[in-house]
Amino acid sequence: MKIAVLSGKGGTGKTLVSVNLAAAADKALYIDCDVEEPNGYLFFKPEGVETEKISIRLPAVYEDRCNGCRKCVEFCKFNALAYVGNRLIVFDEVCHSCGGCMLVCPEKAIYERDKLIGEVQRGRSEKVTVITGILNTGEASGIPIIKRLLEAGDREESELTFIDCPPGSACIVMESIKEADYCILVAEPTLFGAHNLNMVHELVELFDKPYGVVLNKCMEGENPSETLCLEKGMKILGRIPFDKELGILNSNALISVRESAKYRQMFMELLQNLKEEVQHETVVNP
Template sequence: MKIAIASGKGGTGKTTVAVNFALAIGNAQLFDCDVEEPNCNLFLGVDLEKQEDVTISVPEIDAEKCSLCGSCAEFCRYNAIAKLPQRVMIFPKLCHGCGGCQIVCPENAISEIKRPIGIIEKGVDLGSGISLFQGTLAIGEPMATPVIRQLQAHINENRVAVVDSPPGTACPVIATVSDMDYCVLVTEPTPFGLNDLILAVEVVRQLEVPFGVIINRHGSGDDRVEEYCNSEDIPILMKIPYDREMAVLYSEGIPFVQRMPQWEKNFRALYREICSMSSNTSSGESCSEMSI
């Protein structure tokens, strides 16, 4: 069972939900796919070990073979190659690694080299049995999706995977959510929360991933998020209150399920509810095997 925790905007409590959800399930995998600023481990504090580098293939031009025909630059839709009067220039950070330039080169003057753009790390929380996988995009790199895809390649289909998505609705979110069995959209009861929730709903509907909504800091705003969900037949999975004790625990980096047992029960009940709503047969089987 692969469950993404996503949000239309940052700051809604997405990572808080992901960490507490994974802890409540127990013996789960937790994937921090917010690779530009991973922060799940602020709440777990496990020792992370590097697993591998993330690289993409970028072209390298053999100037002696190159005839300056310009076929490579004409082919590239990302403007990563420019033909100048005396040479061909490569802009590695614009390259998407498709390899098309190498194919269209009539002189076989293009080869590929690997360029590192990030790393994958792993740690285990011995108390809960959670395996935390974290991807980190290197500073200054513009493309998060290759890191996300390589990170998700570590998902063990035989275990529950809780996936902390990047915020927003751009390419990194689509790369994270598109292969999930279920998506939990975390929002807040504010005008900004509603606006960005609507955008996120449109994305997951296009991806045809079943989803529901958690309203975080419930009671701090108005009822328009609930009214929208009701009008669109979107299940409201949980309402997490605007609570001082939760806020204090958050500020101390303590997941609130560890100090508030009722919320551990609530998240376990949420997991069972998601299992019952998922149309994926294999996911349903894995849910029924969980002794929660």
């Protein structure tokens, strides 16, 4: 069972929820798809870490063979190629590595080169397998690394997989959730939090994914995110209080369920609610 944990922006508690749910399970797999700013490994501190370098294939040009026919330029729908000043220029940042330009070139003037964009790390933390993607600074897209992360996760034997998604609703988030069985939307109790909850709610609805909401940093008084859940019929899986002790543990990169019986009980109850909801969705929508 693959559970994707997402939120409309950073700082809502997405990693707090996914890390503690994984740690509360008897055995779990944690995949950190927030490749631009991964921090789940700071909590788990995995041991026996193995690293795999991730590269993409990009076009390069044999300039002495290019006759300026521009067939490659016309083919590329992403505008990653331009012929300027009697020279073919490749814009790596917008290239999608499809290889089509190489195929259509009549002079065989285009070849492919490898470009290192980041890495995938795998380790263990007690009963949790931790797989982390790290995108090199300045790279345009983390999608190739996310694909590799999810492929690596598929090879693991685990009943529960928690996918810590990037914040927002961009392409890298879509790539992270498309194979998920269930989505957890994490939201703060503010107007901004409600706005971002609505954004990721539209995304999971678009992908036709079953989902539930975890309300984080809950306090007494009005909670716009909870109001939105009630208005739109979103299932609330649990509420995490605005708690100083929990905040201190989290800011010190400590896993709350491993440090406190109180928080272990709280996240165990959330995990049980999650399992029951997923089972219910499986029965209703087999």
